[in-house]
Amino acid sequence: MTGFPRDQWYVAAYGSEIGHDLFTRTVCGEPILFWRTRAGAVTAMADRCVHRRFPLSQPPSRLVDDQVVCGYHGFTYDAGGQCVAVPGQTRIPRTARLSAYPVVEQDSFVWVFIGDRENADASRIPRAPWLVSPDYTTLNGMEPLRARYELLVDNLLDLSHETYLHSGYIGTPEVAATPITTEVDEDAGIVYVSRHMDDAECPPFYAKSTGLQGRIARWQDIEYTPPCLYKLHARIAPVGSVPNPDGSDPDAFHVEVVYAIVPETEHSTHNFWCVARDFALGDEEVSAFLAESNRTVVLQDVAALNVLEQVIAAEPEGYQELSVNIDTGGLAARRMLQRMREKS
Ligand code: FES
Ligand SMILES: [Fe+2]
Numbered sequence: 001m002t003g004f005p006r007d008q009w010y011v012a013a014y015g016s017e018i019g020h021d022l023f024t025r026t027v028c029g030e031p032i033l034f035w036r037t038r039a040g041a042v043t044a045m046a047d048r049c050v051h052r053r054f055p056l057s058q059p060p061s062r063l064v065d066d067q068v069v070c071g072y073h074g075f076t077y078d079a080g081g082q083c084v085a086v087p088g089q090t091r092i093p094r095t096a097r098l099s100a101y102p103v104v105e106q107d108s109f110v111w112v113f114i115g116d117r118e119n120a121d122a123s124r125i126p127r128a129p130w131l132v133s134p135d136y137t138t139l140n141g142m143e144p145l146r147a148r149y150e151l152l153v154d155n156l157l158d159l160s161h162e163t164y165l166h167s168g169y170i171g172t173p174e175v176a177a178t179p180i181t182t183e184v185d186e187d188a189g190i191v192y193v194s195r196h197m198d199d200a201e202c203p204p205f206y207a208k209s210t211g212l213q214g215r216i217a218r219w220q221d222i223e224y225t226p227p228c229l230y231k232l233h234a235r236i237a238p239v240g241s242v243p244n245p246d247g248s249d250p251d252a253f254h255v256e257v258v259y260a261i262v263p264e265t266e267h268s269t270h271n272f273w274c275v276a277r278d279f280a281l282g283d284e285e286v287s288a289f290l291a292e293s294n295r296t297v298v299l300q301d302v303a304a305l306n307v308l309e310q311v312i313a314a315e316p317e318g319y320q321e322l323s324v325n326i327d328t329g330g331l332a333a334r335r336m337l338q339r340m341r342e343k344s
Contacts, residue, residue, distance in 0.1 A: 003341045003344065004028040004029065004114070004227075004263050004341070004344070005226070005227045005337060005340030005341050005343075005344055006028070006114055006115035006116075006344035007113075007114075007115030007116055007119045007343070007344060008113070008114060008115060008227055008228070008340065009104070009111045009112070009113050009114075009120075009122075009124065009125045009228065010027050010028065010111065010112055010113075010114055010227070010228050010260075010262050010263075011109045011110065011111055011228055011229075011260035011262055011270075011272055012025050012027050012032060012034065012044070012103075012110050012111070012112045012262070013025055013034065013109070013110045014108055014109060014110070014140065014142075014272070015042070015105050015108055015109065015110055016108070017110075018034050018035065018036050018042055018110060019035075019036050020035060020036050020037075020038070020063065021035060021063065022034075022035055022056065022057045022061065022062070022063055022068065023035060023057065024047045024055065024057035025264075025270070026264050026265065027112060027114060027262060027263070027264065027270075028114045028263050029263075029264075029265055029266070030046070030114065031046070031047040031048065031055065031057075032044050032045070032046065032047055032101060032112060033045050033046065033047035033055075033056050033057050033068070033098075034103075034110070035063055035068070035079075037066045037079050038065065038066055041079070042103055042105050042110050043079045043080075043081075043100075043103070044100065044101035044102075044103040044110075044112050045077070045080075045081040045098040045099065045100045045101065046081070046098045046099045046100075048098075049070040049072065049075055049098075050075065050083065050095070050096050050097070050098060051070065051072070051073060051075050052072060052073070054070055054071060054072035054073075056068050056070055056071075056077070056098075058071060059071060064076075066078065066079045067079075067084065073087055074086075074087045075087070075096070077097075077098055080100055081097055081098035081099065081100040082096075082097050083096030083097060083098075101113060101114070101117070102117055102120035102122070104122050104125060106125060106127070107127055107128045107129060107131045107132055108128075108131040108132050108138070108140070108274070109128075109131075109260060109272075111125050115344070126225040126228075126229040128229065128231060128256070128258045128274070130256040130258075130276040130278075131256075131258060131274055131276055133276075135278060135281075136256070136276040136277060136278055136281070137276070137277055137280070137281045137282055137283070137287060138274055138275065138276040138277075139274065139275045139276075139287055139290055139291045139294065140272070140273060140274040140275070141272075141273055141291070141294075141295055141298070142270060142271060142272045142273070143271045143273070143295070143298050143299060143302050144264070144268065144269070144270060144271065144302075145268060145269040145270075145271045145302050145305055145306065146267065146268055146306045146309060147267065147268070147269060147305040147306050147308060147309035148263070148266060148267055148268075148269065148309060148312075149227075149261050149262070149263040149269040150334065150337065151269075151305045151308055151309065152259075152261050152269055152271060152301075152305060153224070153226075153230075153261060153330065153333050153334070153337070154327075154330045154333075154334075155301055155304075155305060156222070156224070156230050156232075156259055156261070157191065157193055157222065157224060157329040157330040157332075157333050158193075158326050158327060158329060158330050159175060159193075159195065159220055159222070159232075160175055160176040160180075160326045161176075162175045162176075163175045163176035163177075164176070165300050165301065165304055166297050166300055168203075168204065169203065169204060169205055169293055169296060169297050169300075170203050170205045170206075170293075170297055171203065172200055172201040172202075172203050173201065174197045174199075174200035174201060174218070175195070175197070175200075175220075176326075178195050178196070178197045178200075179195075179325065180193050180194060180195045180325070180326065180328065180329065181193070181194045181195075182194075182328040182329045182332060184332045184336075188225075189225060189226065189336065190223055190224065190225050191222075191223075191224045191226070191329055191332045191333050191336065192221070192222065192223055192224075192329075193220075193221075193222040193224075193328070193329035194219070194220065194221045194222070195219070195220045196217075196218075196219045196220075197217065197218040197219070197220075198217050198239065199215055199217070199239050200215060200216055200217070200218045201215060201216075202214070202215065202216045202218075202236070204293070205290070205293050205294075205297075206218075206236045206253070208286075208289055209253075209277070209279075209280065209286050209289060209290055210236055210253045210279060210280075212236065212238065212253070214238075214239075215239050216236055216237060216238065216239060217235070217236070217237045217238070217239055217240070217241060217242075217252075218234070218235070218236055219233075219234065219235040219236075220232060220233075220234055221233040221234075221235075222329065224329075224333055226333055226336045226337050226340065227261065227263075227337055227340060228260050228261055228262060229258070229259075229260060229261075230258065230259040230260075230261060231256065231257070231258050232256070232257040232258075232259075233254070233256060234254065234255040234256070234257060235249070235252050235253075235254055236252065236253045236254075236255070237249070237251050237252035237253065238251060253277070253278070253279045254277070254278045254279075255275060255276065255277050255278075256274075256275075256276040256277075257273070257274070257275055257276075258273070258274040258276070259271065259272060259273050259274075260272035267309060267313070271298065271301075271302065273294065273298050275290055275291075275294050277290070
C-alpha cells in the first residue's frame, strides 16, 4: 500500500478557501501554490521557487497584483508560473518557470490534476452537483488525518462500523446487521455499495434533523470513484414508503454525503467532508446540529484511523488481514487503486 495513483484529478481545496492571498496545500507529496487572480480564476503552480527552492507561499513572499514575488531573492512569477523578473539582470533564463497544474473549479471544489498534464481531461472529474444546488443546504469541513488515504477508503466503503464507532450519532444495530450488495463498473471506474434497511431505528442524527419519529426506512447507496470522490446517497423515510416509479420521492428526506479523499503524503490525508440535505433548507438550527454531529462523527473516524496508522507502521512485514462480506466494497476499491498505481 504505497505510492499514489497519478494522472488523476484530486480535490485540493474548497473554492471558498482561495482568495487573493497566497495559499498552499500538498497533494500526493507535491506542494502546490494557489491564489485567485483579480479576474477570479484560481491558479495552481509548484510552491517552490526555481532559484533556491524557497516556498512561494511563505512570508516574506508576497502577491503583487497578479504576480508572486519570492521572499528570498525576488524572482517574480506571473499567474501562469512564468518568471517575469530576476534580480540583478534583465535576461530571464528560459527554464525559469514554475510547473503549473491543470486546475478546475467545480461543485464547490478546486480540482488539480496530478501527473502528466497532457492526460488531463476535465470531463473525467466526477460530479457532485448538490453541493452548489439551491435545492440543497450544504455544510462542509476538512479534518486532516495522520494516516494513509487507503485507510479512509476502507473506512468509508464499509459503513457497518457506524454501529460500533458511531453509536449514539449515526450508528444503530441495523447497519451492521443488514447485508450489503456491491457492484463494480470497471468501464466507468466506480464501486457501488448499497445497504437498504427497511425497518430500522432512527439515529439521533436523522431524528433531530428530520423530525421523523419511530422507525424508519434507511437506505445507504455508496458511489465511489477512485481515487478521490466518494458519495453516499442517504434516503430516510417512514417505514413502508418507497420512491414513485417516476423517481419522485416526496415522503423521504435525502442527504448527499460527499467526501474528497486526498493523499497529502504517504502517511497523511486531507479529509474533506460535505453534507447536503434537501429538507429544512436554510434552517440554522438544523444546520448547526448537523454540522456539529457530522464533525464529531468525522473526528471519531480520524481518531480510529490515526491509531490504525500507528499500528500498521509498527507491525512486522507480512501481517495477514482477515476479510469478510462487509469488506467486499473496500476490497474492490483497493483493486482499482492498485491498478491505478501500477499504471502511474
Ligand atoms: S529562492 Fe526564490 S529568489 Fe532565490
Ligand atoms: Fe465513520
